[in-house]
Amino acid sequence: MSQSPGADERPKTLLITLTGKDRPGVTSAVFSTLARFGVEVIDIEQIVLRRRLVLGLLVSTPHEWKPLRDAIEKVADDLGMNVEVERGAGDNKPRPVGRSHVTVLGTPLRSAAVAAIAGRIADIGANIDRIERMARYPVTAINLHVSGAAPEKLRAILAEEASHQNVDVAVQSADLLRRGMRLIVMDVDSTLIQGEVIEMLAAHAGCEPEVARVTEAAMRGDLDFTESLTARVALLEGLDAGALDLVYDALVLAPGARTTIRTLKRLGYRFAIVSGGFSQITDRLAADLGIDYAAANELEIVDGKLTGKVIGEVVDRAGKAKALRRFAAASGITEGATIAIGDGANDLDMLSAAGLGIAFNAKPLVQKAAHTSVNVPYLDTVMYLLGISREEIEAADAAAGIVTPAPPLV
Incomplete structure (x- = not known):
């Protein structure tokens, strides 16, 4: 004759939850106690938040579970902590799919x-x-x-x-792909650097307002990029090529750009910059920052002056995606193992082609199309999406002798 389970029937598992002020030896004391009962550890989670510890343990149950409960409660009392022992809580089933x-x-x-x-x-x-x-x-x-x-x-x-x-x-x-991405492909203007190079050149040529209006329309997707580039570059005709050096010296990187490159390089990532701007700038950026690949348009220069034309095939919206695929192949990885970061309409194909496309302070059209958006000015926030914490970044920098400013006390 079968009997219904009684209140004292041995449960299959025990869930032990310990909370209180953290101190050295808490985990050791708990496991030393469990060891006396020969239980199996099925699952465990522990966190410390502002010096408060939460330790959760799912363990198998010995033949007599109450002595274990009493022993754990005594340990908690000795440590000045709180503990709950829940019978039959959880069976360690896999988490739901998705x-x-x-x-x-x-x-x-x-x-x-x-x-x-x-x-x-x-x-x-x-x-x-x-x-x-x-x-x-x-x-x-x-x-x-x-x-x-x-x-x-x-x-x-x-x-x-x-x-x-x-x-x-x-x-x-x-999935594993998130841990294995090994190529970051970045736009340059208003992504890796603050501002637009062509507008900085236009300031030297005396036509910045007109160029800025066309740039804004092109980045919104209101104008064909190649046509807009041709029109803007034409306005630079006659500009002394020395202006390129002045513009390069005035470039300001996005906050966190160097930290991002430095940190991910340590982890074996490769970097590429793909720009609708100009190789006379991007090639120098790549060399100075240790970036592996670069693709951009080349300004024609004759007798030390800009002719108002570009040489060769224009790196437009489709050209950026093409460059991403080329650099991925050169790195020996799939397109799905790439991360693309950009802000303008001419970045859309590149963001779509990547395994993860990030719209960085982007136009609304781009934010809607990208896999995800980041709307803070710090480029190193991208690393949080990869599972890398601020503490890990700073620890790696400290080990390399790089001093990080102290955070605010909050």
Whole structure:
């Protein structure tokens, strides 16, 4: 005759949750106690937040589970911590299919925005399995491990909510490819550097306002890029080639650009710059920054003067995507293992061709088309999307003797 499970029936698992002030030896004390009972560790999570520890353990159950519970409670009491022991909690089943990394960036990141993002995730039946902080300055970045929804569905829903909350949200599939990307392809003007080179040249030629108007229309996608480039370069006819040196000396990199290149180079990444600007500038940038590949238009110079023409095939919207594929092949990787970063309409094909296309402070048209958008001025936030934390970046710099300014105390 079968009997219904009673209150004292041995559960298959025990979930032990310990919380309190962190100190050395807490984890050791807990596991030393568990060792006396010969249990199997099935799952474990531990975090420390502002010196407060949360330790979660899923363990198998010995024949007599109550002595284990009593021993763990005594350890917690001795440590001045709180503990809960839950019987039969969880069976360590695999998480639901459809796993994503959702990175949220805010300056500041307000609780209302996090609540809204979490709510939309719950609305489609997905679950947040884990949350970790990637950075606390100059932006706050958190990474959510989400299961139970296709990344494409998450991306569409969260992009809309991110716009409402004035934060950036990036959704990536949680697969090995995210860890294996090894080529970063960047636009130059208003991405790697601040401002537009052609407008800086136009300032020396006395036609900056006219060139700026055409540039803005081209970046919005209102004008064909090749036609706009031809028209703008024509206005530079007769400009002394020495202006190129003056412009190069005046370039200002995007905040975090050097940190991004330096850090990812340590990890074996390669870099390319692909620009609708001019090789006389981009080739020097590539050499100075240690960038592996570069593609741009070449200004024609005769007798030390710009002729108002470019030489060879124009690097336009299609040309940027073509260059990405060429550089990926040269690096021995697939297009899916590339990351493209850009801001203008002429970057759209390149962003689409990449495994991850990032719209960086981009025009609305580009933000809608890209895989994800970043709307803060710090290029190194891209590394948070790759699972690299600010603490890891600074530790690597410190080991190399590079001093990082102290963060604000918050």
